[in-house]
Amino acid sequence: MEITQMFSLQGKTAIVTGSARGLGAEIALGFVQCGASLVLADLDMPEETAKRVEELDGRCIALKTDISDEKQVKDLIKRAISEYGKVDILINNAGISQLSYTPTEELSTEEWDKVIGINLRGTFLCCKYVGKAMIEAGGGRIVNVATTAGITGVPRAPAYSASKAGVILLTKSLAIEWARYDIRVNAIAPHYLETELTEGLRASERVYGGLVKQIPLRRFGKTSELMGTVLLLSSEASSYITGAVIAVDGGYLAQ
Numbered sequence: 001m002e003i004t005q006m007f008s009l010q011g012k013t014a015i016v017t018g019s020a021r022g023l024g025a026e027i028a029l030g031f032v033q034c035g036a037s038l039v040l041a042d043l044d045m046p047e048e049t050a051k052r053v054e055e056l057d058g059r060c061i062a063l064k065t066d067i068s069d070e071k072q073v074k075d076l077i078k079r080a081i082s083e084y085g086k087v088d089i090l091i092n093n094a095g096i097s098q099l100s101y102t103p104t105e106e107l108s109t110e111e112w113d114k115v116i117g118i119n120l121r122g123t124f125l126c127c128k129y130v131g132k133a134m135i136e137a138g139g140g141r142i143v144n145v146a147t148t149a150g151i152t153g154v155p156r157a158p159a160y161s162a163s164k165a166g167v168i169l170l171t172k173s174l175a176i177e178w179a180r181y182d183i184r185v186n187a188i189a190p191h192y193l194e195t196e197l198t199e200g201l202r203a204s205e206r207v208y209g210g211l212v213k214q215i216p217l218r219r220f221g222k223t224s225e226l227m228g229t230v231l232l233l234s235s236e237a238s239s240y241i242t243g244a245v246i247a248v249d250g251g252y253l254a255q
């Protein structure tokens with residue numbers, strides 16, 4: 001296979017969750033440029049991303065979906081299959097951080113449940129139902145968006161950290177279980193990237209300065225800097241990689 005073909009997504013169908021904005025939107029637009037047809041899914045209707053996909057002459061359907069709701073996830077997969085006949089790639093990107101960085105002894109059970117419900121349960125549900133379709137179709141690729149906070153602990157963010165640690169072990173477990181079906185399951189672990197999720201952290205020079213001091217490359221990453229790794233794990237270029245967790249972190253975890 002030619003090297004450029006290895007990275008091509010021509011003829012592939014990809015579901016990208018959380019694609020109304022941030023990393024999900026960036027991934028969707030990158031995939032379109034590599035030839036994929038898209039299913040955009042988000043709690044907020046991803047119509048703005050759909051518009052940008054169309055401007056790039058790409059093909060997509062946009063669906064309002066809460067990934068923590070089993071029925072909505074089932075409907076999402078059904079719509080994807082009825083539109084395209086198959087799903088080759090699933091990017092489990094939708095996620096939330098903790099609303100408040102309160103001391104854990106004061107963290108409400110509701111907030112714990114919400115973060116685990118979206119980040120871990122939601123990722124599980126999408127894997128389960130898309131995985132089923134991929135088993136029937138004879139293969140696929142799943143990329144789960146974790147975080148460095150799923151590898152190292154984060155004070156005052158135990159729900160976020162634990163949910164993403166769960167995503168990492170879900171990734172490894174499925175990679176082993178579904179290898180026989182030619183379904184590769186990998187995760188990426190970004191550190192801080194410039195999206196709405198980290199807007200608050202970037203707003204204060206003192207907070208931002210303190211955080212970048214801990215990053216060897218001394219800056220937050222740009223959303224575009226995630227694309228190469230997502231494309232690698234979604235394409236034939238990674239045909240012998242499964243169960244991996246690739247950090248996109250400016251060197252943070254190397255220390």
Ligand SMILES: NC(=O)c1ccc[n+]([C@@H]2O[C@H](COP(=O)([O-])OP(=O)(O)OC[C@H]3O[C@@H](n4cnc5c(N)ncnc54)[C@H](O)[C@@H]3O)[C@@H](O)[C@H]2O)c1
Nearest residue numbers: 018020022023042043066067094095147190192193195197
């Ligand atoms: N930005 C960072 O620095 C960073 C670092 C590490 C990991 N991550 C992870 O990357 C992913 C994307 O983060 P982002 O920075 O683009 O965040 P973001 O808040 O900008 O976008 C997240 C998207 O997910 C959607 N979403 C939230 N709950 C949902 C649900 N229940 N169902 C469907 N969609 C839902 C939101 O509507 C939003 O469009 C998240 O999983 C996050 O944990 C982000």
